[in-house]
Amino acid sequence: MSEPVEVRVEKRFRHPRERVFDAFIDPAHVGDWLFHTPEGVMEKTDYEPHPGGAFAIFERRATGLARHFGRFVAVEYPDRIVFDFWVDEAPEEPTRVTVTFAVEDEGCLVVLTHDLAPAWADFAERSAAGWMMILTSLEDVVERT
Template sequence: MSREPQIAVTVVRRFDASPERVFDAWLDPATVGLWLFATKTGEVVRVEVDPRVGGSFVIVDRRDGEDVAHTGAYLEIDRPRRLVFDFWVDKLPDHPSRVSVDIVPLPAGCELTLTQEFSAEMAEYKERSRVGWGKLLDALAATLA
């Protein structure tokens, strides 16, 4: 990912589940396919996860007959505290972003802070990304319930 000026989006969510359960939901293919990049009107048709630093993931959601691939490359995996990956959508392959997921234990459950950084030229996607991540984290909470 280039180091040009960055735009950041941050979303914070509390979960009733343990930090380990929340963290593992990002890397387990069976669980990932239930919530990450899945849409209510789409169908996840492909999930590949190689959960190691240097590994990658591909999640394909079929929307209105069109496949949308979400791809990432893992940069940091520190279970159950931190996950960092470069991320891009096949429709915008020249515009990767970096996603950091930080999980802090609470007396009951945990708090997750997700930050997505992308180039300033993609600023028009800032609010859409914030809303999208919020919906995905809601889906994660529902999956873990």
């Protein structure tokens, strides 16, 4: 059995980690940033950010309906969030995502790691770009809330 391929992205926020963490777990705004694309239209955002809670986020895109699913493993305020993640193309192969929030200067550093299944290794670069877009969208939400 092959080892997972780790995708890692980092984003610095000028806001305290508690504020960024709160935005990450806020169900009211999740459709504005998580798996949101500029051209997409959110159709469903079920989001229960607590250990054992699940999410289902569906966005209508030019290519069809993008369906993202997950189950929260850990929500440790304000330090870390861990969830298992899958898309409808691979529901039998959930992957692990870990997000940490560290104090840095007057803001925070968010580090997201995604352990891709070896079968998805060719998508590592695309996944990193997607996660960075997601964290940038999260920053936009933090800025306006």
